[in-house]
Each structure stands twice: as structure tokens, then as C-alpha cells.
């Protein structure tokens with residue numbers, strides 16, 4: 060029986076061994092099992108205990124049954140071992156599966172918590188207030204980043220200009236056909252071709268003009284009730300914007316002609332059967348400020364030559380009131396001049 064106990068202890072030791080090496084364990088168990096037979100035979104040779112009957116036949120029978128019991132126990136142990144190994148293998152497989160599930164879950168969680176990849180954003184909606192207002196223009200559309208990051212933005216407060224003998228701007232404006240649209244940001248007038256201004260030896264053709272209320276520009280901190288921006292373009296596509304400040308006073312003929320032809324609906328285009336004389340928008344004195352700036356609406360492109368007439372023009376209170384019913388506020392706030400040179404007529 061000592062052998063059986065040793066065998067059982069041995070099998071327990073095997074059962075705690077890794078399931079990774081079942082063949083040696085099986086071999087070990089088989090070897091132990093094999094070793095039990097000689098032991099049983101040896102036991103059969105031993106003299107029978109004093110208490111036993113001295114019959115050689117009975118002793119042989121006892122030895123035989125003991126050997127059978129031993130074999131039976133060995134078989135049980137082997138079966139038990141196989142079961143334990145199977146259980147261990149199942150536990151290891153379950154642990155491996157759990158690890159895999161955990162990794163998959165971690166990956167899933169990571170995918171949820173990681174920031175989405177940056178995609179180009181491209182809303183075209185902007186305004187002068189709230190979430191789509193000037194402070195956020197650069198974030199609304201990736202093509203409008205200059206509104207945020209530009210260093211030559213408009214409008215600016217015109218102060219500390221360098222007073223020099225600025226050359227006169229040459230205007231070549233004439234009565235022209237036009238169309239009017241309320242584009243959702245302002246009233247814009249597109250003018251027929253052939254209206255030019257020339258400055259610094261470069262001619263720019265008038266494309267369109269539009270209105271802001273209050274004026275976007277300031278002069279030494281002073282704002283005006285409105286401003287007209289006359290957008291010109293040279294053959295290379297460079298822009299020059301002439302700004303004419305508007306203050307309350309007598310009515311302006313050209314403005315009245317535009318107001319007379321306002322479309323009833325936003326984005327509808329009116330093509331009046333009359334002409335417009337843009338020269339009526341020019342003040343008598345032709346002194347001006349000049350600096351390099353940008354469009355004052357998205358996409359805020361820079362490289363725009365600004366020409367701001369020093370003498371404001373007038374519009375009647377009724378003309379002012381009419382525009383303010385459509386656009387009480389459509390002016391971009393003042394931008395940093397960022398050390399830009401401002402020149403002004405002496």
C-alpha cells in the first residue's frame with residue numbers, strides 16, 4: 060500500500076504541474092503504474108503476517124486481490140488525472156479567451172475615447188453674432204483659417220498714420236448698369252464693367268459695392284454710422300477696396316437709387332432698367348488712408364490694398380433707417396493692426 064500512497068502523492072504532484080506538458084506527466088503516471096506490478100509481486104513473496112492463515116494458497120489469493128485493487132486504484136488515479144488535466148486545459152483556454160475579450164474591450168473603449176481624426180470642416184454659414192459670429196469664423200471652415208491666424212486683417216482703427224504726400228487716386232467712374240442682391244450679409248450692388256480707379260501705377264476695375272452698419276473702420280477710435288466698400292480688382296486678381304464713410308446728413312442720390320431697387324426676397328437679384336453713377340459716392344476732398352489688409356468677411360483673404368477716404372459722405376436719416384431695418388449690425392470688430400504701416404494724405 061505504501062506504493063499506492065506514493066503513487067497517489069505522485070499523481071497529485073503531476074496534477075498541479077502545467078498542462079503544457081501532458082506527455083511527460085502521462086509517461087510518469089504510466090511508469091508509476093508499471094512499477095506497481097513488481098511491487099505487488101514482491102508483496103506476494105513476503106511472509107504472511109502472523110495473524111493470517113498460514114495457507115500458501117490463501118496468501119497467494121490475497122496477494123492477487125491486493126494486486127487487483129492496486130490496478131483498479133491506478134486506473135482510477137489515471138482517470139482522475141485525465142479529468143484534472145482536461146479541467147486545467149479548459150481553465151487555461153477560458154483564461155486565454157478572457158484575456159482576448161479584455162484586449163478587444165480595451166481596444167473598443169480606446170476607439171470610443173480617442174478623439175476622432177481631424178477632418179476638413181466646411182460649413183459656409185457665418186454671421187455677425189453668436190456661434191457663427193466673427194470670433195468663430197476661422198473655426199467654421201478650414202478655408203477661413205486666416206480669419207483666426209492672419210496678421211494683416213481688416214478692419215483696423217486708423218491712427219498714428221504716416222503723413223506723407225500720397226499720390227491722388229484717379230477715378231474713372233461713369234453711369235453704369237447694375238444689379239442688387241440681399242446676400243444675407245449685406246445689400247450688394249454689382250456694377251457693369253468700365254469703372255476704374257488707378258493708384259500706384261495700377262488700375263483696378265470696380266466689381267461691386269456693399270454696405271456695413273456701423274462702419275467697420277474707425278479713425279482715431281471714432282466709428283461712423285455706415286460705410287460703403289467699393290471692391291476693385293486688377294487684371295492679376297489683386298483687390299483694392301475703397302471705403303467711403305457715411306454720416307447722417309442729406310440724402311444721397313446713388314444710395315436712393317439702390318434702395319429703390321431692393322429685391323423683396325433674400326438672394327433674389329434685381330436688374331433695374333436704370334443706371335447708377337458711382338461717382339456720386341465720392342467725397343469732394345480726395346485725401347485718404349492706405350494700408351494692407353484683408354477681406355472683412357470670410358474667407359478673410361489678405362493682400363488687399365485698402366483706401367479709406369478721409370472725408371465722410373452723407374446719407375439721410377431715412378436712408379440710414381431703411382438699411383438698419385435689414386441689417387442693424389453687420390460689421391466685423393476692429394482687428395489688431397499688428398504694427399502695420401498706415402499712410403495718410405498730408
Ligand SMILES: [Zn+2]
Nearest residue numbers: 269271288355
Ligand atoms: Zn465690406
